[in-house]
Amino acid sequence: MTDQYAVIGNPVEHSLSPEIHAEFARVTGQDLAYGRILAPRDGFRQAVQAFRESGGKGLNVTLPFKHEAWDLAAVRSGFALAAGAVNTLLFQGDRIAGHNTDGIGLVRDLTRNLRVAVRGKRVLLMGAGGASYGVMEPLLREQPQTLVVANRTLEKAIALVGHFEKLQQFALQGISARPYDALAGAQFDILINATSAGLDNAMPPIPGNVFASGALAYDMVYARRTPFLDFAQRQGARVSDGLGMLVEQAAESFFIWRGVYPETRSAMAMLRRRMGRSAPAAEGVNRDS
Ligand code: ATR
Numbered sequence: 001m002t003d004q005y006a007v008i009g010n011p012v013e014h015s016l017s018p019e020i021h022a023e024f025a026r027v028t029g030q031d032l033a034y035g036r037i038l039a040p041r042d043g044f045r046q047a048v049q050a051f052r053e054s055g056g057k058g059l060n061v062t063l064p065f066k067h068e069a070w071d072l073a074a075v076r077s078g079f080a081l082a083a084g085a086v087n088t089l090l091f092q093g094d095r096i097a098g099h100n101t102d103g104i105g106l107v108r109d110l111t112r113n114l115r116v117a118v119r120g121k122r123v124l125l126m127g128a129g130g131a132s133y134g135v136m137e138p139l140l141r142e143q144p145q146t147l148v149v150a151n152r153t154l155e156k157a158i159a160l161v162g163h164f165e166k167l168q169q170f171a172l173q174g175i176s177a178r179p180y181d182a183l184a185g186a187q188f189d190i191l192i193n194a195t196s197a198g199l200d201n202a203m204p205p206i207p208g209n210v211f212a213s214g215a216l217a218y219d220m221v222y223a224r225r226t227p228f229l230d231f232a233q234r235q236g237a238r239v240s241d242g243l244g245m246l247v248e249q250a251a252e253s254f255f256i257w258r259g260v261y262p263e264t265r266s267a268m269a270m271l272r273r274r275m276g277r278s279a280p281a282a283e284g285v286n287r288d289s
Contacts, residue, residue, distance in 0.1 A: 002032060003033070004035070004057060005021065005032055005033070005034045005035075005257060006035040006036060006037045006059055006060070007034075007036055007059070007060040007061075007062055008039050008044070008047060008048065008061055009037075009063055010040070010041055010065070012036045012062065017036075018034050018035060018036060019274070020271070021250060023262075023266060023270055024250070024267060027266055027267075028254075028260050028262050030260060032257075037051060044065045044068045048072065048089070048096075058088070058090045058091060058253075059088070059089040060088055060250075061086060061088070066086055069085070069086035070084060070098055072086075072096055072098070073096050073097060074095050075095065075096075075097045075098070076098045076099075077098065077099040079101075079104065079138060080098045080099050082100075082136065082137035082167055083100040083103065083130075083133045083134045084133055084163075085130055085133065086098035086099065086100055087099070087100050087102055087249070087253070088100070088252075088257075099252075100134055101249040101250075101253050101256070102134035103134050103135040103136065104248070104252045105244075105248035105250070105252060106138065106218075106245045106248075106249075107135075107142060108248040108251075109242075109247075110190070110218065112248075113244045113248070113268075114218075118144050118190065119143045122145055122187065122190070123139065123147045123189070123190045123191075124186075124190070125139070125147060125149045126151070126194060126195050126204045126206070127194035127195035128151040128153070128156035131194040131195075131196075132160060135194065136164050140175070144190075145174055146174035147175045148175075148176050148186070150206070151180075152179075152204070152205075157178070161175055161177040180207075183207055183210050184207045185209075186210055187210060187215075188210055189216070190216050191211065191218065191232065191237070193219040193220060193221070193226070197228070198219055198221040198224060198229075199221060199224075202227060203227040208231070209235075215237040215238070216238045216239075217233075217237040217238070217240070218240050218241075219240070220242040220245060221286070222243040222245075222246055223241065225241075226241075229241065243271060244268060247264050247271065249286070250267070251264050
C-alpha cells in the first residue's frame, strides 16, 4: 500500500508541502502520497490519532500546532528540544518521534544552495519569535564568530539568548541580544530576517550601514519581495528569500521518514516557475511548512 503523509495545520490550504513532497517522491522513485489535513484548533491530537489509525506514517506540522506536536512526541530530536517546537512527526509503531527541520533547512540553503559559509561570520538574526527559536541551534552549530539577536521587544531577544545559553554544551562567545537602535556602527556578513514584518510590507528598523562588504541578506519570507530585501539590495548586499529554506526543511523531513535524501533543485525550480505564474497565492513564510 502507498505510504501516507500529510501536512497538518489551521489554515493549511496555502501549504506548498504537498507539491514539494510529490516532486521529491518523483525524483527518488518513492511510493508515497502526501496530503493536507485541516485540524480544528482544539482538535490537533484527535486529528493526528485518526491519521495514524488510518495507516499514516508521518506528518509535517504547521501553525498553530508546532508546540502541541512537541508535547505529543514521546522522543524529540536535539533540534526539536532546543527549538521547543516540532514540525515533523514520525510514527514508529506505538511511538511518536518529533523533529524540527526548519533550522537545518536554513543552514542547508545558506551553505549548499547559496554557498555562504556561516562559520566565522558575523550573523544578525532579526526577530525573537518561533521562527528564530527554530533556527538558533543549527546556526550556532555552524560556529559563527558572532550571533546578534535583535528584536523590537528587547526582553524577548534576551529571553531567547538566555534559553540557548543554558542549552549549549559548547562555549557561546559573541552571542548577544540587542535592540535595533543599538546596531549602529556594527557590521554583519549574514543578516537573517526571521520577523513577520515582510508579510505586512514592513521591515525591522535596522540602520543602513550594518551590511558588511559582500553581505548576504536573507528573508525567511518566500515568494514575496520584502522591504528588507529591497533595502538590503540598495545597500549593496546580495539577497535571498526563504524559498530554499522551505524546500530544504522539507527534504530533511523526507529523509527522516524515508531514509533517502532527495535532490532539491527540481523542487526549487518547480516552485519558482509556479510563483512566476501566481505569486500572491503562493507567498508565505517559513513558519508554515
Ligand atoms: P513567529 O513565531 O512566527 O516568529 P511571532 O512569535 O509572532 O511569530 O514573532 C514575530 C516576530 O516578528 C517578533 O520577533 C516580532 O517582534 P516583537 O517581538 O517585537 O513583536 C517581529 N515583528 C513583527 N512585525 C515587525 C515589524 N514591523 N518590525 C520589527 N519586528 C517585527
